[in-house]
Amino acid sequence: MKIHKIIIGSFLFVTAQFTAIAQTKQLAEADKLFNTRAYALAIKEYNKLISKGETSIDIYKKLGDAYYLNANYKEAANCYSKLIMPDLKNSDSEYLFKYAQTLRSNGKYDEAEKIMLQFNKIKQQDLRASKFIEKVNYLENLKNIKQKYILTNLKSNSVESDFAPSFYKDTLVFSSARDTGFLVNNVHEWNNRPFLNLHSAKKDSTDFIHLGSFAKELNTKTHESSTAFTKDGKTVYFTRNNSENGKFSPDKNGLSRLKIYKATLENGKWTNVTELPFNNDDYSVANPTLNYAEDKLYFASDMPGTLGASDIFVVAINSDGSFGIPQNLGAKINTEGRETFPYISESETLYFASDGHPGLGGLDIFYINLQQQNAEVSNMGKGVNSKQDDFSLIINESKNEGYFSSNRPKGKGSDDIYRFTTESISTNVNGKVIDKETKKTVANATVTIYDYENNNLIETISDENGFFTTEINLPEKKYRFIAKSNGYTDAVKYIYSPKNSTKNKEVILELQNSEEATAVGSDLTNYLKLKSIYFDTNSSYLRVESYPDLDKVANYMLENPTVVIEVGSHTDSTESDTYNLWLSKRRAKSTVKYLVSKGVEQSRISGIGFGESQLLNKCKNGVKCSNEEHAVNRRSEFIIINK
Structure with a gap:
């Protein structure tokens, strides 16, 4: 009997060892899936481990995060609740925040507020905490918003994910997962959904009808989404996974990052597909949008210098088509959370999605006017925002209508595109x-x-x-x-x-x-409300955009025949002092020559080049400045020196 007990005990011990080894291997596989962002597969593996009795904190963290990043906030909340200590004080602060977010998404606002107050005690320097305290009554404020929205779920939506609309001529171009294909690898491991391609829809009398795939030459076996078109319709910026020969190109950790690409329309086909120079294999750059003047590109990224999971950046588009250095929009807009899907309207209002600013749950849509010095980030309010994820808004302000995406209940698919109109x-x-x-x-x-x-x-x-x-x-x-x-x-x-x-x-x-505005010593730039005088890069040749403003100067001088002016040309400090002085003199000379060609007497106008000797800001030699800061110094003046 004793021998039998020993044999049985040994068998159970060996079995336990094999079970432990198997579960350790399974955990390693689950972690690998999680780390490569195959969240849908990782969820299955973690749940298998939990069913076998695994209850480690690390498993619940990763399982909760996998649910969170797939917008399954109910299951994420269940996981996070197991990480929260009864007294709250000894809880991981980041998971306090995530738990509060998931509670909001489930309509439990009072519990979420309690969690956020504790989060603020632990992380007072965190932007998400400070923004919550600043707007602790944000729910009451949202109730008082007078703006009402009328929503329509578009007919062009499918049972799959449809999101990221953009205006293109008389159509909407958007990203969709409706292309299922016939291959298993057409399903993405992040969310167990088909890969994303670009589609288009055209407006009929009342709604949008799906037209089909947009530009098959742009769609590959990776994800394509988030388009931004120039007003002439000849250039598109779009998001695509890092790829090679049309297939995923992962980094050393097995991740295929997002990048922004640019293409041009030639003979009815999109061609010259090139990636932007500030893309990188080590981080993502996505969701492009152009400002109205089309000289700035805004986007979301987790590049170095990012405050949170993703921030919104801006980069200058130079006159020769090159790009400046990306600039983070800063802590007024970005937080330690997710800021993404920027859109710039005609009035230079930035709309974006965030889970770092106080909202209703998941991602909310916020806005801020970038031209207002003291403007604050504001929530779009109920209707546009819900308890779930609301994002990728675009708007036609002149028509008081726009479009956005949401995974709110009762939609056709996992994400749907909604049209909204506003009551004046x-x-x-x-x-x-x-x-x-x-x-x-x-x-x-x-x-x-x-x-x-x-x-x-x-x-x-x-x-x-x-x-x-x-x-x-x-x-x-x-x-x-x-x-x-x-x-x-x-x-x-x-x-x-x-x-x-x-x-x-x-x-x-x-x-x-x-009389005072045109006194001797005053600048006609202010009086005539002149814009910048444009030249080609490193050239003294005037560009045609400058002719209307120079014509204003010529007309003023012809109407005031005793006025004598001096044209002053200034540069920034990006080239050598000697070169800038030489270039500014040539530009002043070209400006004088143009005004004389319009009938102004040569004796009444002179030109002088100052180079970089009279900078208006800190951007001298050796000081790192943005293109916008340098642009302040690239100017022409028309000083009245006699009347």
Whole structure:
């Protein structure tokens, strides 16, 4: 009997050893899947281990994260709850934040607030904590948002994932996983969904109808998504996995990073597909969007210098098509969480998705006007935002409509594209026209109001006390107020009607005496409201964009035959001092030559090149500056030296 016990005990011991070895191997395989972002497969393996009695903290962290990154916030919350200590104090701070996020996504806002207050105690320097404390009553504020949205789930959506819409001519181009194909490897291991390709939809009388694959020459056996088109429709920027010969090209850790590519339209086909120079095999660069002037590209990335999981960056597009150095938009916008899917509207408002700013759960859509110095990041509010992930918004502000993606319940697929329209809400603007020097009010001044598309909306007259009242519409737009009165130069003021407030706005327009504005020593650039005078890179040849402004100078001089001016040309410090001085002299000479060709007497105009000797900011030799900072110093002046 004793021998039998020994044999049975030995058998059980060996079996336990084999079981332990097998589970260790299975755990290593699950971790490998997780580390290579094959989250759908990792979820299966971790759940198998849990069913066999594995309950380690590390497993629940990774399983929770795999669910979190697949937007399954209910299951993620279940995993994270096992990581939270009863007193909260000894919990991993990052998982406190994630747990709070998943609680919001499940509508448990009171519990989420309790967790976030503890998160703030532990991580007071964390931007997500400080932004929560700054807006601790954000839920109440969201309830008070007056803006209402009317949503439509597009007919062009499928049972798969459809997201990241962009405007292209009279169509929407978007990313879709509806191309299932016939091969097993057409299913991506991140979320067990088919690979993404670019598709398009065209608007009929009431909705969008799916047209099919967009530009088959751009679609490969990797993911393609997130397009941004130039206004002429001849250039596209888009996101694609790092690839070689149309297939995934993983890094040393088995990850295929995201990159932004550029293509041009030739003879009806997209060709010249090239990746942008700031892509890198060691990090992702994705979700491009162009500003209205098309001289800046915004995108999301986890490149070095990123504050969180992903940040929003901007890079200058130079006149020769080259790119500057990417710049992080900073802590006002980015947090230690995820900031992604940027979009820049015509009014230079940045819309983006984030789980780092206080929201309703998952990713929320936020906005901030980049032209307003003291603007704050604001939540779009309920309707556009939900308890789930809401992201990749685009908007046509002039039509008060836009599109965004969401995985909210009752959609057709895992992600759907929704059209939203906004109901106009009016607010009053109380204005005053004054003399800039005396501060006295100016009666009977004409005040004209334009929108960002330069449409003349309203014209009114200041009363005998210099006051006027008018009405503008929400949602947010940039409005330009111009006041005119005899004997004065025009006064210009920009204001923004905030999306979530119906409070009356005030604007003061300061008129400057026209004699003072054109006194000896003054710069006609200000008086004539001139833009930059453009030259080709490292060239003294004027570009045609400069002709209209130079014509203004010529006309002014022809109308004022006693005025004598000096053209001053300035450069930045990016080349040598000697070269910049030489180049600026040639540019001044070219400018004078153009004005003389328009009938201005040679004796009334002279030119001088200053090179980089009169910089307006810190950007001298040896100081690292952005292209935008250098651009401040590339200028022309038209100084009145005699009248």
